[in-house]
Amino acid sequence: MSWMYPRPMPSRSRQLAAGRPLAEQVRSRLAEGMAAGEWKPGEAIPSEAQLARDFGVAIGTIRKAVDGLVAQQALVRRQGKGTFVAAHDPGRLMFHFFHVVGRDGTKSYPEVTTLDFRRDRANAKDAAALGISPLEKVIRIRNVLSLGGRRAILDDIALPAELFPGLTEKIFLARDNTIYHLYQSRYGINVLRTDERLRATLATRAEAQVLGVGEGAAMLEIRRLAYTFRDRPVELRISRVDSEHFEYHNTLGKAEPI
């Protein structure tokens, strides 16, 4: 290369290539470390000064890389303590990934009741959505979610069994936290992004019975794909929401007020 920043001796213990911006490369490396489980959710990554030494770059470059991961909610900074891999605590779930609220705007934590848990083969739609081959193994889970004591949502979940080795109904039911927290704490799968498609449907007899609404009532259907690092799909979820008592809330372009 024809130019060189005033960095006399690279001498990095973690080598970086030339070309791509250094901050981006550092960001990728940190993300890889998290995806590989080098640092687990809730744990601290090395300090910024240490990372600067490790990568042989200025601390400002490290900060820029970390800034990106913090904005993405993959990392959390705590002044005076360190920088930690984000954990799916209930708060994060609520405000980042759970968008169903009461018609009056009240938010509450969902109470989950599992109706069914079984192993199956992927059908064509599952396979296409999850990026796996048809007939690969999937885990199917059916839940009812209640909000504020009222049945609100019927969920059908499909998971690629390969990513959740050893997941049994017993383990699933014994979790002491959110479902996403289980994915993360037991399988190191950190949901970073979701893609949702919403439409309106009429409640079938079965749906109406489970949710306690009238047959033919207007229902909100949400088809959602959840992704982890490298945009790998990890969960397909179809939710049917009692639209008479609940609604879906979405804010676009949120940022610090000015």
Place this chain on the structure above:
Amino acid sequence: MSWMYPRPMPSRSRQLAAGRPLAEQVRSRLAEGMAAGEWKPGEAIPSEAQLARDFGVAIGTIRKAVDGLVAQQALVRRQGKGTFVAAHDPGRLMFHFFHVVGRDGTKSYPEVTTLDFRRDRANAKDAAALGISPLEKVIRIRNVLSLGGRRAILDDIALPAELFPGLTEKIFLARDNTIYHLYQSRYGINVLRTDERLRATLATRAEAQVLGVGEGAAMLEIRRLAYTFRDRPVELRISRVDSEHFEYHNTLGKAEPI
């Protein structure tokens, strides 16, 4: 104050107070300038070097301030040219604020037909949503939006008349761009944030007729508030979407892939 950064002589032509981080203060000042029309949509703001001189801070501090406004899509950077106030071009509309797509995922630009345009007084709901007093003047507009040649959405819009002085049906119909572009180019109102609530409803006879669906068909209803600088509400819009042929698409936690 007991400390001082190595900044010998402030000598700022635009004074900054102490206490709050400088980058935040600069960000607020730039936002105020845009809100006040000092720099209009599509125009360039002063160069980073010039702003650094004006505010008497380092260029890195200016960059940090501008970074925030760029992330918010209030500003757009163009290397070698300058930094510009964001304009509501059709592309930005589509990918930032318009979320209805075909059931097969196809995106298309909406074609707008105006059914009604009139002046009215705000009712209690309008007033509460728009943050104005009941009985203040509002402009009401009813549109049908078609996507790919098919009627898709029935929109009822309410605008605080005070913010849109002199807006007439003629002007509204004569626009040569999106509605948000009209708000922006004529009234300097830049929509930065929207808040949407979705539910499912059954098509009324009137809605069914306008959209060409069956009476009682499942419809997606979107109640949306649009905000500009300082979180001021500027538009209330209720959309009813033909959910048989179209759906609502939402991505959460999007960020640069890693």
Place this chain on the structure above:
DNA sequence: AAGTGGTCTAGACCACTAG
């Protein structure tokens, strides 16, 4: 060649946390 944004370095000092 001049001007603009884009990336990076090096180092100062502040605010917070923990032992």
Place this chain on the structure above:
DNA sequence: TAGTGGTCTAGACCACTTC
């Protein structure tokens, strides 16, 4: 007191745009 993140300065050089 030591260590961590948070803010800011000052200046280098690169890449792009325009004249």
